[in-house]
Amino acid sequence: MGITRHAEPAVTTPPAPGPKETGGRTRERPLALRLLARPEVGVFLGAAAVLVFFLIAAPTVRQGGSMATVLYQSSTIGIMALPVALLMIGGEFDLSAGVAVVTSALTASMLSYQLTLNVWTGVIVALLVSLAVGAFNGWMLVRTGLPSFLVTLGTFLILQGVNLAVTKLVTGNVATDDISDMEGFGRARAIFASSFDVGGVQVKITVVWWLVFAALATWVLLRTKYGNWIFAVGGNQESARAVGVPVTFTKVTLFMLVGFGAWFVGMHQLFSFNTVQSGEGVGQELIYIAAAVIGGCLLTGGYGSAIGPVFGAFMFGMVNQGIVYAGWNPDWFKAFLGVMLLGAVLVNLWVRRTATRR
Amino acid sequence: MTSETTGTHGAVLEGGAPGGDRPIVELRGAGKAYGNIRALHGVDLAVRPGRVTCVLGDNGAGKSTLIKIVSGLHQHTEGEFLVDGEPVRFTTPREALDRGIATVYQDLATVPLMPVWRNFFLGRELTRGPWPVRRLDIARMKRTADAQLRDMGIVLDDLEQPIGTLSGGQRQCVAIARAVHFGARVLILDEPTAALGVKQSGVVLKYIAAARERGLGVIFITHNPHHAYMVGDHFSVLRLGTLELSAARSEVTLETLTNHMAGGAELAALKHELAQVGGVDVDELPEERELSAAPEPAVADPAASEPVEGKS
Numbered sequence: 001m002g003i004t005r006h007a008e009p010a011v012t013t014p015p016a017p018g019p020k021e022t023g024g025r026t027r028e029r030p031l032a033l034r035l036l037a038r039p040e041v042g043v044f045l046g047a048a049a050v051l052v053f054f055l056i057a058a059p060t061v062r063q064g065g066s067m068a069t070v071l072y073q074s075s076t077i078g079i080m081a082l083p084v085a086l087l088m089i090g091g092e093f094d095l096s097a098g099v100a101v102v103t104s105a106l107t108a109s110m111l112s113y114q115l116t117l118n119v120w121t122g123v124i125v126a127l128l129v130s131l132a133v134g135a136f137n138g139w140m141l142v143r144t145g146l147p148s149f150l151v152t153l154g155t156f157l158i159l160q161g162v163n164l165a166v167t168k169l170v171t172g173n174v175a176t177d178d179i180s181d182m183e184g185f186g187r188a189r190a191i192f193a194s195s196f197d198v199g200g201v202q203v204k205i206t207v208v209w210w211l212v213f214a215a216l217a218t219w220v221l222l223r224t225k226y227g228n229w230i231f232a233v234g235g236n237q238e239s240a241r242a243v244g245v246p247v248t249f250t251k252v253t254l255f256m257l258v259g260f261g262a263w264f265v266g267m268h269q270l271f272s273f274n275t276v277q278s279g280e281g282v283g284q285e286l287i288y289i290a291a292a293v294i295g296g297c298l299l300t301g302g303y304g305s306a307i308g309p310v311f312g313a314f315m316f317g318m319v320n321q322g323i324v325y326a327g328w329n330p331d332w333f334k335a336f337l338g339v340m341l342l343g344a345v346l347v348n349l350w351v352r353r354t355a356t357r358r
Numbered sequence: 359m360t361s362e363t364t365g366t367h368g369a370v371l372e373g374g375a376p377g378g379d380r381p382i383v384e385l386r387g388a389g390k391a392y393g394n395i396r397a398l399h400g401v402d403l404a405v406r407p408g409r410v411t412c413v414l415g416d417n418g419a420g421k422s423t424l425i426k427i428v429s430g431l432h433q434h435t436e437g438e439f440l441v442d443g444e445p446v447r448f449t450t451p452r453e454a455l456d457r458g459i460a461t462v463y464q465d466l467a468t469v470p471l472m473p474v475w476r477n478f479f480l481g482r483e484l485t486r487g488p489w490p491v492r493r494l495d496i497a498r499m500k501r502t503a504d505a506q507l508r509d510m511g512i513v514l515d516d517l518e519q520p521i522g523t524l525s526g527g528q529r530q531c532v533a534i535a536r537a538v539h540f541g542a543r544v545l546i547l548d549e550p551t552a553a554l555g556v557k558q559s560g561v562v563l564k565y566i567a568a569a570r571e572r573g574l575g576v577i578f579i580t581h582n583p584h585h586a587y588m589v590g591d592h593f594s595v596l597r598l599g600t601l602e603l604s605a606a607r608s609e610v611t612l613e614t615l616t617n618h619m620a621g622g623a624e625l626a627a628l629k630h631e632l633a634q635v636g637g638v639d640v641d642e643l644p645e646e647r648e649l650s651a652a653p654e655p656a657v658a659d660p661a662a663s664e665p666v667e668g669k670s
Contacts, residue, residue, distance in 0.1 A: 223493045225483045228472075232480055235469035242431070242463060244452045244481035302471045 039296035040308035042347045046294070046340070047311040047318070054322035061325050064201040071203070074317030075210035076265060077291055078310055080284075082210075082217050083261040085292035085309040087254045089221070091234035091301025092148035094137060094258045096155035098284030103159050104130045104266030105276040106167055109176040119184040127263045133159070134259025138252030160282060167278035180274040192264070193272035206268055210310070217306035230254065234301025290337065291316055294344040315340060380443070381406050382575050383428060383459065383544050388437035389599075390423050397423040398599045400437065404592075405544050405575040410566060412586035413579045414619050415596035421579050424596070425546050428577065429461035430454035458543035462533040462550060470522030474514060477521045478503040478536050502539070510535040510565060527558030534565050544575045551585050563589055583616045595619055 054061045061067065084097055094100075104126045112122035133155065140151045164174070171177060179185060195202045221227035229250045232240035241247045270276055295312030297304030319336050323329075381404035389399040398420040405411050415421045426432040427439060430448030438445055441457050448454045451461070468477045475496075484495040484502075500517050507514060512531050514524075521529060530550045537545050547566065551559040566589045569576055580586050586593060593610055595603040595618045603610075603618045 219493075223496075225485060225492075225494065228476055228480065228483055228494065231472055231476070232469050235471050239463070239469050240480065242429075242451050242461065244455050298471075302469065 039303060039305045039348070040311065041296075043295050043308045043311040043315070043344060046344055046347065047315045050315050050318050050322070050340075054318060054326065058322055058326035061322060064199065066321070066325055068198075068201050068203045068207075070317045070321045071207045071314075072317075073321055074314045075204065075206040076268065077287055077316050078210045078313030079206065079213060079268075080258075080261045080265050080288045081291035081295065081309040081313045082213050082306055083254075083257040084285075084288040085295060085297045085304055085306060086217060086221065086230060087258055088289070088292050088297045088299065089234050089301060089304040090230045090251060090254045091237060092141065092251065092254065093152070093289055093299075094148065094255065095152040095285050096133070096137065096159055097152075097258055097262060097288050098286075099156055099159040099163060099281040100130060100133055100259065100262035101266045101269065101284065102163050102276060102278065102281035103133065104263045105270040106163055106176060106278060108267065109179055109270050109276050110167070110170050112182060113177050113179050114170060116182075119179060119182050119188050123188060123267060126266065127260070130259040130263035130266070131256050132259070133262075134256035135252055137258075138255035141255070142248045142251055156285065163278045163281075174278050176276045176278070178274045179270070185271070188267070189271040192267040192270075209264070210313075214306055214310045221306050226250070226253075231302060234298075234303075236302070287316065290341050294341055296344075296348050298348075312344075379406055381440075382442060383577075384438075384440040384443075385424075385428075385434075386438040386440070388427065388434045388439055390427060390432060391435045396599060398427075398434075398596075401594075401596070401601050402604065403577075403594055405577055407543065407575050408570055408573045409591040410570050410576040410578050410589050411592045411594065412590035413577060413594050413596060414581060414583060414586055414615070416581060416619075418598075419596040420599040421581075421596055422548070423599075425461060425548055425577065425579060428454070428459060428544075429546055430459070455540075458541060459546065460537035460540065460542035460544070461546040461548065462530065462537055463548045468521045468529055468533060471520050473518045474507075474521050474524070474532060475500045475503040475517040478506070478532060478539075482540055506535050506539045507532065510538070510568065525558065527554050527561050530554070530562050531565055534562075534569065538569060538572065538574065542574060544577065545569055546577045546579070548579050549581070550578075551580060551582060559585060581619065583612065583619045587612045587615055 061070070080097060080101070084094060087094055107129045108119065108122035108126035110122075111117065111125055112119045115121075137148075137152055137155055140146070140154075141148050144151070167174060167176060191205075194205045196205065197203075221230060229240070229245045232243075232245050233247050233250045237247055291312035292304070292309045293299055293312075294315060295304070295308030295310070297308060316337065319340065320333055323333055323336065383403075383405040385401055385403040387400045387402060389401065390397050401420075401424060403411065403413070403424070413421055413424060423432065427434045430451040430453050433447055433449065439447065441459070446453075446457070448457075454461070469480065472480070476499075479499050479502075484499050485492050486495045486498075487493055503517060504514070510531060512528060512535065514528075521532065524532070534545065534547070534550075550562045550566075554562065563585060566576055566578060570589070570591075576589075578586065578590065590607060592606050593603065593615055594601055595615070603615075
């Protein structure tokens with residue numbers, strides 16, 4: 001957290017002696033400026049631009065089925081981008097989020113298969129493991145005062161190694177065994193990985209979960225005490241502690257929320273593909289972080305929204321699939337993303353500077 | 359995260375106001391050592407309702423350590439710390455807050471990017487509704503914040519604006535109004551005027567006087583003797599971690615206060631050095647007064663004013 005703390009002095013500490021100070025009066029800021037001050041406005045415009053671009057450039061995108069695929073792709077990133085964004089608003093980030101997804105899926109899969117249990121046992125244990133990993137990250141961070149970059153980099157490497165080694169040890173293979181014929185599989189699949197029909201188009205259930213979680217996260221962030229604390233611990237941790245905000249509780253639970261997200265996405269992967277590749281997930285954590293940043297969350301904390309990362313994830317899904325539908329070389333995807341990320345960051349910076357200027 | 363964060367503690371105020379002269383907060387020979395560095399030693403301090411106790415001192419004199427003990431951020435390692443005559447040892451600022459001791463910090467009083475009203479209620483949010491859907495009572499919080507701020511003479515058109523866009527003086531006043539609203543009996547102000555211009559300092563000093571009128575005990579930390587003398591009832595000057603002066607208003611003049619604060623002996627030595635440099639007209643500077651403490655030759659060395667050797 002401390003690494004990039006100096007990134008935007010102009011936003012967090014505007015010059016104190018302002019010109020107009022007459023009896024505490026301030027001029028009403030114009031509506032357009034107040035609207036622009038919302039963290040999700042920039043990314044909304046960006047997402048709309050990308051959508052329009054691909055609607056023109058790739059005619060296939062206009063079909064309902066293609067759109068469903070784009071949304072599905074976005075949702076798998078988006079579900080994780082939400083807790084990662086909340087954590088980022090709370091002033092920390094989690095490099096272990098990508099491999100934690102695979103850890104969760106591996107736990108559920110191997111536990112159920114090796115002990116021949118109902119898959120739901122595996123699902124529940126995986127949830128506990130994921131929450132524990134999150135709690136460990138948060139606890140280490142709070143106890144040691146180390147930057148979250150270091151703590152979660154450590155967890156990232158540990159989990160990456162454990163994923164591979166334990167899977168090989170247990171199954172003798174790099175992937176887990178197929179659990180699709182096991183007890184409880186159908187039920188679990190219905191919740192985590194089914195599809196439903198909307199006007200002849202198959203839509204994945206993760207899209208619904210994604211939007212439900214986003215609505216919930218927005219409500220929590222803006223309408224509850226806990227949301228207030230998230231902004232406070234990210235914006236100024238020492239102030240927050242001094243006025244009585246439970247900083248430790250807030251940070252640890254934020255990391256556990258990321259654990260919950262990792263569990264959910266892990267379960268989705270397990271029940272859509274029946275097996276888990278133990279080496280996957282590496283690099284995904286940066287995609288989640290990028291989606292949150294593109295979504296208008298300040299990397300240094302204290303500013304952002306839950307709606308922004310929804311559009312951020314949508315941009316990812318749209319570009320990823322759009323390049324394919326347009327018939328271009330998919331190798332361009334990452335380059336395109338990089339440009340998008342830089343563009344989004346610059347737009348956000350400019351928007352905040354303009355909007356918070358007195 | 360407990361549910362007692364709602365509601366105001368206004369009732370506590372009534373108990374403290376007419377109580378007369380019994381100190382709310384008292385330090386008896388209190389001190390604090392960080393490892394083998396003694397930052398504070400043998401300090402006596404009493405904070406009474408309706409009185410402003412000024413703590414003065416140069417950088418490194420131990421002012422911050424003193425308030426950190428009283429506000430619950432650090433624990434004292436020697437002497438006694440009493441609240442309402444009862445020995446205490448706070449482990450978190452929350453405990454101090456629950457005993458009615460609120461601290462307004464110079465630089466970390468607020469979260470700059472959060473709206474004014476959220477800052478006002480931060481850590482003590484008002485909520486409504488049963489648990490799973492318990493939510494912030496935004497309308498009531500905005501109304502209360504606005505009323506409280508107006509009460510203190512601060513009129514803001516838009517409580518949604520980030521508090522970072524307010525001026526330094528306004529931010530201090532919001533923080534003071536917040537502490538007063540939440541039933542503080544003792545208000546600790548950490549150099550509230552240090553970063554402010556003349557006019558804004560005046561505004562803050564007015565609020566200190568207003569808080570005293572309401573019957574609060576105020577600990578006003580500053581290194582400006584002029585500001586201290588304007589509102590203070592009792593003055594404690596810290597130097598190298600110990601009390602150099604502790605006197606009621608009737609016992610000191612602004613001049614002696616300034617002298618103690620600046621360190622009369624050090625000033626004399628500085629004058630001597632300036633005379634040797636030349637180009638400075640030292641005849642106009644004041645003579646060394648009665649304050650000849652032990653010789654302090656190393657005044658030009660900033661390290662000398664730090665309590666590193668733990669001398670008393």
